[in-house]
Amino acid sequence: MTKNTPLPIKIVLYILLLAGAFVMVFPFIWMLSTSLKTVGAIAEMPPKLIPSPIDFSNYVTAWNKVNFGRYTLNSFIIVVFDLVGALLSSAMVAFGLAMYQFKLRGPLFVIMLATMMVPSQVTMIPTYFIWKELGGLDSFAPLIVPSFLGGAFGIFLMHQFLKSLPKELYESATIDGSSPPGIFFRIYLPLAKPALAALAVFTFMGAWNNTLGPLIYLQTKELYTLPLGLLYLKSENVNQALLMAGSVITTAPVVGVYLIAQKQFVEGIASTGIKG
Structure with missing residues (x-):
């Protein structure tokens, strides 16, 4: 991509880059989200990306x-x-x-x-x-x-x-x-x-x-x-x-x-x- 690249092409390229970045990052986001859920929240349907309530005790339990x-x-x-x-x-x-x-x-x-x-x-x-x-x-x-x-x-x-x-x-x-x-x-x-x-x-x-x-x-x-x-x-x-x-x-x-x-x-x- 250069300075002379037409704006529509730039927009398409940025959308593709953002889509690729989302595909790569989402598993890590989901892993972090799941690690902060309670046992009951894991089985919720549809699943929630932002856990409620947030439970940090999973890290202490797993660590020990x-x-x-x-x-x-x-x-x-x-x-x-x-x-x-x-x-x-x-x-x-x-x-x-x-x-x-x-x-x-x-x-x-x-x-x-x-x-x-x-x-x-x-x-x-x-x-x-x-x-x-x-x-x-x-x-x-x-x-x-x-x-x-x-x-x-x-x-x-x-x-x-x-x-x-x-x-x-x-x-x-x-x-x-x-x-x-x-x-x-x-x-x-x-x-x-x-x-x-x-x-x-x-x-x-x-x-x-x-x-x-x-x-x-x-x-x-x-x-x-x-x-x-x-x-x-x-x-x-x-x-x-x-x-x-x-x-x-x-x-x-x-x-x-x-x-x-x-x-x-x-x-x-x-x-x-x-x-x-």
Whole structure:
């Protein structure tokens, strides 16, 4: 859409955008509405979007029923380590691929990208037995350690951004006597904040919403994460209001992080997508 776009077309486009936004947002509005209803209000026909009366006790009941406090702490521990590991490893590998020319650089980059096309279900069973032999089952290790080994998506995202930066920066820093680690941490990493923010949002969402990984590797209830806590709450055959309250508790941090980092996220995606 440009300034020269005719007004009728603009109106139609805005209507389509608003309709699409409503379709995307309405499930969250309904989830929030249901979480504030009493048991009797849930069965009302026709259903009401604005609950009357508003009942906040569902959150207290859901929080205490399945130890959501402990599960929230576990999720934050995993997310923090995943963020540190993914951002650091992806940025370092991407810096090496973008700044240095060496034999097999091209084939290695292609092989790395090819791993993105391999479904996770293909490697799930072999990975499980590897962690079993290493004694890592029923711990956070299988959920944290892989993030420190770099991921194809994160490396590609960072590579595209770092590649767009002028190489004169590296050459000038080298002439001034800076070492490669110094150049990486003091020059390129600060300049890569938009791409790092985008990768951080993706990593946070992936780690926070990860259900299959914890379901496979964690057996002790005290180690459960929030998604597993939500599944556990559902298995208790609670009413819909309690289940929606647990869903809001699980979803709220993701929405909050995205709203806070929205500007940096969009800038990071735009800069890595149109350059390089």
